[in-house]
Amino acid sequence: MALIVDALSWALLIAGVVLGITGAIGTIRFPDFYTRVHASSVTDTLCALCIIAGLILQAGFTLVTVKLVFILLFLWYTSPVATHALVRAAHHMGLPPYLSNNASADAQKGKS
Amino acid sequence: MIESLINIILFTMLAATSLAVVRLHNLFAITMLFGVYSLLSAVIFVELDAVDVAFTEAAVGAGISTMLILSTLVITGHHEKNPKHGPWLPLVVVILTGAVLAWGTLDMPLFGSLDNPIHQHVAPRYIQDSPEEIGIPNMVTSVLASYRGYDTMGEVVVVFAALIGVLALIGINEKKCAKRQYSSDERPPRPVLQVMSKLLIPYIMLFALYVQFHGDFGPGGGFQAGVIFAAAIILYTLTFSLDDAFDLISPRVLRPLAAIGVLIYGGTGIVTMLLGGTFLNYSVLAGDPKSGQHYGILAIEFGVGLTVATVMMLIFYAFVSRGEKGKVE
Amino acid sequence: MTEHLPALQVIIPLLLAPVVFLFNHARLAWILSVLVSWVGLLISLSLLFAVNDGEVIRYEFGGWEAPYGIAYKVDRLNALVLLIVSAMAAVIFPFSWQAIQKEIPPSLHVIFYTALLLCLSGLLGMAITGDAFNLFVFIEISSLSTYTLISLGKDRRALTAAFQYLIMGTIGGTFILIGVGLLYILTGTLNMADLALRIGEYEAQESRTLQAAFAFLVVGIGLKLAMFPLHLWLPGAYANAPSVVSAFLAATATKVAVYALLRFLFTVFGADYTYDGMHIDYLFIPLALISILFASIVAIFQRGLKRMLAYSSVAQIGYMLLGIGLANESGLTAATLHLFNHALMKGALFLVVAMIFFRTGGTSMRYITGLGKEMPWTMAAFVVAGLSLIGVPLTVGFISKWYLILASIERGWWPITIVVLIGSLIAVVYIWRVVEAAYFKPRPENMPPVKEAPAGMLILTWILVAANIYFGVNASFTAGIAGAVAAELLGGGV
Amino acid sequence: MNIDFVGLYNYWVVIFLMMVGFYTVIAYDNLVKKVVGLNIFQTAVFMMYISASKVDGGSVPIYSESIELYSNPLPHVLILTAIVVGVAITALALALIIRIKEAYGTINEDDIIRMDLEEDARRDKL
Known part of the structure; x- marks a missing residue:
């Protein structure tokens, strides 16, 4: 039983780490601001879920579990709002999104 | 062993972040990276058992300081002019000072050893007696x-x-x-x-x-x-x-x-x-x-x-x- | 209550600052500040008399014994510096009310007094504490309030001067923090007396870490006391701050920094390590000589009176460093004595500047021209204090220089005597420029007529001028204390 | 001399950070960037204290019956104070920068020095 829990927890942790790295790569490699925000949101959601679930399995069911669940809840609550605020601010500043090939020149201008 | 490895990796990341802060020219980006730098410091503090310090650094360095710098940038504008004079003189001064300092560290008490004088004289009293004398665990x-x-x-x-x-x-x-x-x-x-x-x-x-x-x-x-x-x-x-x-x-x-x-x-x-x-x-x-x-x-x-x-x-x-x-x- | 005197010395101004801020009433703030400064003077006098026979007063905060808690330790040196700071406050605080009416907008008067009280308590806390980290905390209290006070100056340059001082002061403060940290890493304690006991082992080994700690502390404190190549912040700060603030800072801030230097060099590291191990004399004597000559010459060419006096302060700090560098009892006596004497003369000179500003609205040479007839008492005070700065016999300036010359002859380095004399001659030149303009040139046509300064301001300035002469004629009290302090510092021990 | 890499690495990074901060303060003209540099410089010192407080195998200094070995709590206390001092200085410095911007119209040190010199030259003509 302990072995299964341990294996599951490690699987979750590794999945979380992979997702986190994916998000980081996306944030660097994607072409413009909006797509980058999109990439980074992976780390806030599924990556956070996997890592915290993995940690819960590691810690066993104690007070720490409750705290971890709270962390997850607040993370899920706040990061979409923060992303929303970020994108909204960028939109209001007049940053054009990267659309199709003929619009891309404008996007490049807006970014620089 | 794994602890030392984490320690070394985190410190290296911190050094890299600080370099990035210096090399950028957009002050908004510098400010946000400085926030990252503070959060990274907070992580290092946790790793070194200083949880109270980490808490404060996260709240103050990443929170309040960043906030204040951003609200200053709203007023002052966020583009840095390129410096007119060359970077060589300050660079030489800094590298020389750093080299002398690094030489000075060679006989420092080593990181983490319990025998260091810092852990011997005053600190044991706080660790052993404070739960009794003051009556609180922290x-x-x-x-x-x-x-x-x-x-x-x-x-x-x-x-x-x-x-x-x-x-x-x-x-x-x-x-x-x-x-x-x-x-x-x-x-x-x-x-x-x-x-x-x-x-x-x-x-x-x-x-x-x-x-x-x-x-x-x-x-x-x-x-x-x-x-x-x-x-x-x-x-x-x-x-x-x-x-x-x-x-x-x-x-x-x-x-x-x-x-x-x-x-x-x-x-x-x-x-x-x-x-x-x-x-x-x-x-x-x-x-x-x-x-x-x-x-x-x-x-x-x-x-x-x-x-x-x-x-x-x-x-x-x-x-x-x-x-x-x-x-x- | 007498056993609490060391704590009360610092805590009364420290806690009155928020009280003043709370009441938010300018005149009340001034009255309270004046009362506090007078009470502080009484406390420091009684402390000085209590320790004058060589006794040491200790005070343990929180009831925790010394290396575990924070302790105050008052010996003659502490008591002397406390007396300098609180005596200057006791004269300058009453003076401030009229002076700030023309220099600081009324809405900021309460804030000015809050900052002034914080600065006073910071300086007093630096001068009394026996704990190395507590010293850092009080350095920062005094520094933060000093930046605020300087930035209240009228000209926009006050802002840049305050910013420059903030950057250099923070680097200095951080260097001190590094030095203290290295000492703590080596010994595991922060109490100065305890550090002195435990440091000997590393001194014998010639530990590099200890040498680094020494260097950081000397450079850090050197930034705070405007040691020659690190003095760049001082002229701008003194020249652009409100006049009262310049007077208070010139008379106290650098003195307290010199005290901190003495405390670390002699009490913590010990005279043997300082001179024989680290050869601080080879560093201080050349720096001191250069600063005496260079800063004095620069002072001649300054347009503004405040800037001139600021450069003269850099030169005077050179005399103190020279006294430390000469490494004998007369030299240290001269340095300690000059702390007190320089406070008296610079305090008086800057108060004169404040009065000139109060009546004419400016302090550059243009405004001083022909003032000798219009403001006779003010300019007479300037002349007497100026003579003291030059070092004419029967003034305090002479006593300090006398001991310096004595020390250089004892050490067998008579060329130093010549430099000291040349420094005095240059001082004659820059003081004479002002006297010439004030007495021997007519008032320019386009300047409005001025009246003599108000009696209250004059009386307070003349108290300092009189002290310049009194302690110059009868130096036995101050020289006695300074001599005992010097013997104690050189003898090591705590 | 035998150099212990792991035992001294933290201090070397501390020195590196200090020098980066120091360089930022002296080499750049933008006042905000100087303040950021000052902060990096101070953080480096925090790292030095906290590195020294760590004991291998030690634990967070909160008393618990099951724990024997704790890290040293005193540097934590000192650095808490130092962090607060740091933010106080940052706030004051930024307020000064705002005023400088309003008074000079720029926060570039070179320009400020130039404006001051020009003003001096004008006053000399008077």
Whole structure:
């Protein structure tokens, strides 16, 4: 039983780490601001879920579990709002999104 | 082994981040990277067992400092001119100094060894006796509030002095804006943000109270609690408007509270003096020295929390009102 | 209550600052500050008399014994510096009310007094504490309030001067923090007396870490006391701050920094390590000589009176460093004595500047021309204090220089004597420029007529001028204390 | 001399950070960037203290019956104070920068020095 829990927890942790790295790569490699925000949101959601679930399995069911669940809840609550605020601010500043090939020149201008 | 590896990796990341901060020219980007740098420092502090410090660094370095730099950039603009003179002279000075220093470290006591003199002389007393003498498990709080309580009072006065400086320099413009909050085009309503932060703010305040009163048992204390409480009001100001925040907590209320916080701390010391102890000797506050210590720490932590929270809010108000409403008349 | 005197010395101004801020009433703030400064003077006098026979007063905060808690320790050196700071406050605080009416907008008067009280308590706390980290905390209290006070100056340059001082002061403060940290890493304690006991082992080993700590502390404190190549912040800060602030800072801030240097060099590291191990004399003597000559010459060419006096301060700090560098009892006596004497003369000179500003609205040479007839008492005070700065016999300036010359002859380095004399001659030149303009040139046509300064301001300035002469004629009290301090410092021990 | 890499690495990074901060303060003209540099410089010192407080195998200094070995709590207390001092200085410095911007119209040190010199030259003509 302990072995299964341990294996599951490690699987979750590794999945979380992979997702986190994916998000980081996306944030660097994607072409413009909006797509980058999109990439980074992976780390806030599924990556956070996997890592915290993995940690819960590691810690066993104690007070720490409750705290971890709270962390997850607040993370899920706040990061979409923060992303929303970020994108909204960028939109209001007049940053054009990267659309199709003929619009891309404008996007490049807006970014620089 | 794995601990040393984590340690080395984290420190290397910190060094890399600092280089990135220096090499960038957009001040907004520098500020955000500086926030990252602070968070990374906080992680290192956790890894080195300094949880209270990590908490403070995260709240102050990544939170308040970044916030203040951003609100300054709103006023000053965020493009750095290219420096006209070459970087060589400062670079040579810096590399030489660094080399001399690195040479000087070679016979430093090694990292992590229990035999180091730093762990031998004064520290064991705090570790072994403070749970008995003070009666609270968090040794950092014991040392902070009791053994070296006078330093902490100085720290509160430093915060107060910063407030005095900011008020002297930029002041808080309390004049109301002529109703532009929700109607004008440049500042449309923000339903998502406003609803969500309304839901969040009570929890932030609750957490601040928890940190304030749980500081004896876990990481936290007056300083961290004060910053978190101020963060709730800052969030409110950002999602609503400065005028709404002034209606909620007016600077006129906050100003005296900042002074009162310092006076609560000092007053505790005066009371202990009158009761026959030396300044800040809480043991005389009650018949039993241990409960005396408890009352004393409770009182001074409250003073710290009050001053820090009010000063942080006031400084934030000062910066934002300068940006939005211009000079104080 | 007498056993609490060391704590009360610092705590009364420290806690009155928030009280003043709370009442938010300018005149009340001034009255309270004046009362506090006078009470502070009484406390420091009684402390000085209590320790004058060589006794040491200790005070343990929180009731924790010394290396575990923070302790104050008052010996003759502490008491002397406390007396300098609180005596200057006792004269300058009453003076300030009229002076700030013309220099600081009324809405900031309460804030000005809050910052002034914080600065006073910071300086007093630096001068009395026996704990190395507590010293850092009080350095920062005084520095933060000093930046605020300087930035209250009228000209926009006050802002840049305050910013420059903030950057250099923070680097200095951080260097001190590094030095203290290295000492703590080596010994595991922060109490100065305890450090002195535990440091010997590393001194014998020639530990590099200890040498680094020494260097950081000397450079850090050197930034705070405007040691010659690190003095760049000082002229701008003194020249652009409100006049009262310049007077208070010139008379106290650098003195307290010199005290901190003495405390670390002699009490913590010990005279043997300082001179024989680290050869601080080879560093200080050349720096001191350069600063005496260079800063004095630069002072001649300054347009503004305040800037001139600021450069003269850099030169005077050179005399103190020279006294430390000469490494004998007369030299240290001269340095200690000059702390007191320089406070008296610079305090008086800057108060004169404040009065000139009060009546004419400016302090550059243009405004001084022909003032000898219009403001006779003010300019007479300037002349007497100026003579003291030059080092004319029967003034305090002479006593300090006398001991310096004595020390250089004892050490067998008579060329130093010549430099000291040349320094005095240059001082004659820059003081004479002002005297010439004030007495021997007519008032320019386009300048409005001026009246003599108000009696209250004059009386306070003349108290300092009289002290310049009194302690110059009868130096036995101050020289006695300075001599005992010097013997104690060189003898090591705590 | 036998150099212990792991035992001294932290201090070397501390020195590196200090020098990065120091370089930022002296080599750049933008005042905000100087303040950021100052902060990096101070953080480096925090790292030095906290590195020294760590004991191998030690634990967070919060008393618990099951734990024997704790890290040293005293440097934590000192650095808490130092962090607060740091933010106080940052706030004051930024307020000064705002005023400088309003008074000079720029926050570039070179330009400020130039404007001051020009002003001096004008006053000399008077």
